[in-house]
Amino acid sequence: MKISVCGKGGSGKSTIVTLLANEARTRGYRVLVVDSDESNSGLFRMLGFERPPIPLMELVGGKRKVQRSLKSGSSSGESGEGMRVMRQDSIKIDDIPAEHIMTKDNLQLVCIGKILQSLEGCACPMGVLSREFLKKLSLEKNEIVVVDMEAGVEHFGRGVETSIDRVLIVVEPSFESLQLAERVNNLSVGIGIKNIRAVLSKIPSDEIASRLESELVKSSIDTIGCIHYDTEIFHSSLEGVSLANGSAGKEIRDVFDSLISHSALD
Ligand SMILES: Nc1ncnc2c1ncn2[C@@H]1O[C@H](COP(=O)(O)OP(=O)(O)O)[C@@H](O)[C@H]1O
Ligand SMILES: [Mg+2]
Numbered sequence: 393m394k395i396s397v398c399g400k401g402g403s404g405k406s407t408i409v410t411l412l413a414n415e416a417r418t419r420g421y422r423v424l425v426v427d428s429d430e431s432n433s434g435l436f437r438m439l440g441f442e443r444p445p446i447p448l449m450e451l452v453g454g455k456r457k458v459q460r461s462l463k464s465g466s467s468s469g470e471s472g473e474g475m476r477v478m479r480q481d482s483i484k485i486d487d488i489p490a491e492h493i494m495t496k497d498n499l500q501l502v503c504i505g506k507i508l509q510s511l512e513g514c515a516c517p518m519g520v521l522s523r524e525f526l527k528k529l530s531l532e533k534n535e536i537v538v539v540d541m542e543a544g545v546e547h548f549g550r551g552v553e554t555s556i557d558r559v560l561i562v563v564e565p566s567f568e569s570l571q572l573a574e575r576v577n578n579l580s581v582g583i584g585i586k587n588i589r590a591v592l593s594k595i596p597s598d599e600i601a602s603r604l605e606s607e608l609v610k611s612s613i614d615t616i617g618c619i620h621y622d623t624e625i626f627h628s629s630l631e632g633v634s635l636a637n638g639s640a641g642k643e644i645r646d647v648f649d650s651l652i653s654h655s656a657l658d
Pocket of ligand 1: 399405593595
């Protein structure tokens, strides 16, 4: 199963990705987290790794070459193990070269790539790489992929979600977050994506949760869970240490149950 987690910057995407990954591990799944948000700098720490992996962008020869060579299969100067892997029709987790994947027990992390030079322009090639990588990634029954998607909605336009089984939109209690959810719904209808569900994040009270839920219903988005504002989460982020499920454990278990239940994948 491939799950992507999207939403506004700062809404709690990386937190929910980490909580879901922890929960999936506890249940015995092999979990691959895909960092597709170029603005994330601490995801590896939240997951308990000492450093991030070398981005896949470098594996395929850098950003400028991605668009040109990834789809065409041309051999315009790019060779080597990395490009060969990306040109395979189907990629297994074990095919990813070791320096591009961090591993701790049954938790693994790959990173699509970050734009390091401001003059390099837009993030489009990253979207292409995310889309192609996620499409080609072929999973065993006990493997789950959780994608930490870039903030905003542009990835929908690039078709990054085409191979995703369930898109989770993280909604924090703010007007902007609700507006983004509505845009996501309008966009997804336009491109035929029906598998979007909301998870509420940083919720201060049940009353606020109900209000958000009814606003989301107006945008035809069902809510499958709620993570309350949690001081443990806040503190681990402040201290830059790995994130444990702790008091959010029960809430994320419910989200995970909904994700894996058959009726959720309609
Ligand atoms: N349920 C929560 N309770 C308290 N703080 C939270 C919660 N979820 C996220 N945060 C905090 O909000 C900030 C942004 O979260 P993060 O997951 O990095 O967002 P994003 O990945 O969407 O940018 C972090 O400081 C994080 O610790
Ligand atoms: Mg993040």
